[in-house]
Amino acid sequence: MSDSAARQEVAAVVVAAGKGLRVGGDLPKQYRRVGGRAVLTRTLAALADSPRIGRIQPVIAPDAADFFSECVAELEPAHREKLAEPVPGGATRQQSVAAGLEGLARIGAPDLVLVHDAARPFVDEALIARAVAAGAEHGAAVPGVAVSDTIKLVEELSPGIGRVHETPAREALRAVQTPQSFRFGPLRDAHRRAVAEGRDGFTDDGALAEWAGLSVVVFEGDARNRKITQAADLIEADRAFSGQTFADGPPAISEGPMTTYVTRLGTGFDVHAFTEGDHVWLGGIRIPADRGVLAHSDGDVALHALTDALLGAIADGDIGTHFPPSDETWRGASSDRFLAHACSLVRAQGGKIDHLDITVLAEAPRIGAHREAIRARISEIAGVPLTAVSIKATTTEKLGFVGRAEGLAAQAAATVRLPEVEVDTGSETAERRS
Template sequence: MRFAAIVVAAGSGSRAGGDKQWRVVAGRPMVRWSVESLLAAGAGQVVVVIAPGAEARADDALNGLVGWRAVTGGATRAASVQEGLAALDHSDDIPVLIHDAARPFLGAAVIDRLIDALDHADGALPALPVADSLRRGVSGLVAGSVERDGLWRAQTPQAFRLRTIRDAYAAWDSPEAPTDEAAVVEHAGGRVRLIDGDARLMKLTYPEDFAMAEALSPKTFRIGQGYDVHRWGPGSSAWLCGLEIPHDQTLMGHSDADAGLHALTDAILGAIAEGDIGDHFPPSDPQWKGASSDRFLIFAADRVAARGGRIVNVDITLICEQPKVKPHRQAMRERLADLLNLPLDAVSVKATTTEGLGFTGRGEGLAAQAVVSIELPG
């Protein structure tokens, strides 16, 4: 075990609209980002300090993770930290990292620097130098400048040996609540070292911070492709890319045989490695007989959303001699954009022939291929 950790997640988050620690950020509950990072970096135990009655929310947010436990916090942040410290059952010299759940993007490099710094100090905190010029204001007017040299923006986690931080809290005798654990250790006469922080370790406080976090969060891009074929049979119309197209034949299949939507559904499922359309909607199941294929497509899109991802763009090519696709192409794009909640310029529908070659050239069937790009949380 390299260290133990406390994640403070007991606040109300009122400035962010309430309960921000449970809000989903880039596909995961905010508190989960920190707990996952700490466990991955070698934390033997992570104590998550929560508000009374939040046990079910913590269980849901951290489902599947091993090595954490929840304890109920106090009326103040300092009281919550002390509840977390009381829950740790480790040797006095083990490093303890105390972190705010409101800073989700914790990297392993910061953790390593904090633990290394404890070899030469009583505590350590990540910090960034103040880059902006500072002004003092009174009643909305500038009332002077503040020299920024030597000023730092403190972040969390902050690191201490377990005995050091426990003794420092026991010695705290100020009527004012401490701003953070570094202040507690400093008050007790300890030396706290500054280590290089991380700009991505921003604190999410206000509603607009969450939009910034989404933009800065690590992402993974995936590509999926799909292909489908249906034969022509007797009929008076065919379903293609979500539209019913008048024609002297129809496409044959267990559902509505919309080859365009089937290929696109397979492309989406392939991008997230969740099988294909037949795995989720087997033709042997009578409930899908004659089913509208937009149900399959929406299911696949929902699977992407459930993983915190989004579809970036789609591209479909229909391969057939008839019917002529160009007169319907714009309406197909609009239908797909509506189904997938995409801007129109992220949806492409094309058509081509095989110059009379093969089964499509002979008019025996229609083929469709699709490509999709997807963005997932990294």
């Protein structure tokens, strides 16, 4: 990276407001899943993973807030920290980019802005680095790849029929991609001018910048940086991403089978005896009480049961396997670390957490006043929507150790989806989880 590029504050606008229905079905392509994660989740993660990008401004359809929230919930916490609040897009791509630029301006204009399509999840750090360097040096730069097919300029005679009137030399042609890189001020001014003059319909910001009189250069793109447009693109992306994580970078096209998913249900149970103290931890929330609990860690029965439920769903031992009580490292440890670890193991297998359900069994303390705080905390730790977390409480009608107020317990259930592929073993076919 050049010295000039290193000094730039860089932000990205991710255009995700389109309907994207050419891939088929009713769900926009940016919210369809490839290799177990939404296309938009993968795109945001790739950009947020770049140390060159400080902020990301998503632009989404006004009615897509729930879809977007699900995508964000699957991101790593460090990636989520780079996201600005999404802004609503417009009826055209040009209007959506303009909305994203104005959103960035409100929270502090960067020096450089990268404009990237949500449907290009294969973007990698090398391409981002080239974009930042080219934008810093030239002010307006777009990635392009050489065209291998001969291109004809035609005059339409009738639907599906056109007369050739020029064959440009393909050596001078480039297929343009995103991310496109610009100095922020000139690009925002160009968009504002286009609005003022009633110009709409530019299909990329390079073309708009050219119209506004900016000098636009083309830097080396990446043939792997494909845009998902048709159903076949979605199928190829699913094959490419299947069994890989964000850390793997842009995968090559695979000839392997399509990913299918199976729903797994795991359950967990935990119990702790009361001892002297003035509080208990439940669901990551410190609740005042007339006694504490006897435990190696913080004794959060709700998070312990939930951790075991997730580990059970992926058949990966139990909480004691991963955090043995004989290890002094975990003495007094906060149980949110256990739950976060279990969630990361689910996602490492390409899985999605669908629902978390907990029942606390205790005569005291009462959790009603803390219910929403517990749900919110678990939602935060697990990286799932609030609607995917349920917490309930019950007594045991004075029966057993709970009824005698000798301790408290929790049971939990976790529903996850895991990718599965078929593996041909030669004489027979076996299933494995990818």
